[in-house]
Amino acid sequence: MSVSTTVEIVGVKDTINSLRKIDPELQKEFKAQAIQISQPAIQAAKNVYTKIPLSGMQYGWSKGSRKLFPFTVSKAVNGVRMRFDTRRNAVGVILIEQKDPAAAIFETAGRANSNRLGNSLGFVGAGRTRLIGPAVYKARRAVEQELKSAIMDAMRTVQREL
Secondary structure, three states: OOOOOOOOOOOHHHHHHHHHHHOHHHHHHHHHHHHHHOHHHHHHHHHOOOOOOOHHHHOOEEEOOEEEEOOOHHHHHHOEEEEEOOOOOOOOOEEEEEOOHHHHHHHHOOOOOOOHHHHHHOOOOOOOOOOHHHHHHHHHHHHHHHHHHHHHHHHHHHHHHO
16 A cells, blocks of 8 residues: 655745746745755755666766766766746646756656666656655655745735735
8 A cells, every 4th residue: 555645735836926026036035945945855865876776877878969878976966956847837846856867867767668777777667766756755744844834925925915
């Protein structure tokens, strides 16, 4: 039996976009505060990269002109970023992502289609990642309530100003 929880606050996208309309500095302050609050989750995601997953990943791989590998631990750690996505069709608003191509390939290889790399790394379910997702989910409890409070404060600010 698997248990999952999702915190959903309606209107976060609208709130972040409205902060920019009211005063761009308010939006910058909110984003800086959210990044600061989320540091435990970001740090947990960075801490899972401790070694090269497969020995062959340390060598250069490329597909056409696009360089995919080598996988280095330092690049994987530095590739963990937090991003805000307030587009209309975005699924999430506050995202912790892996920007390093080699680490992103490692995280998702074999998820959609079976391939040799994915088989060597082991099973990962559809819509899941190998290391970063579980690490962020474990660390989110330390972040969730404080981030929810910051969002509610921003919503009150927007309502007062409008």
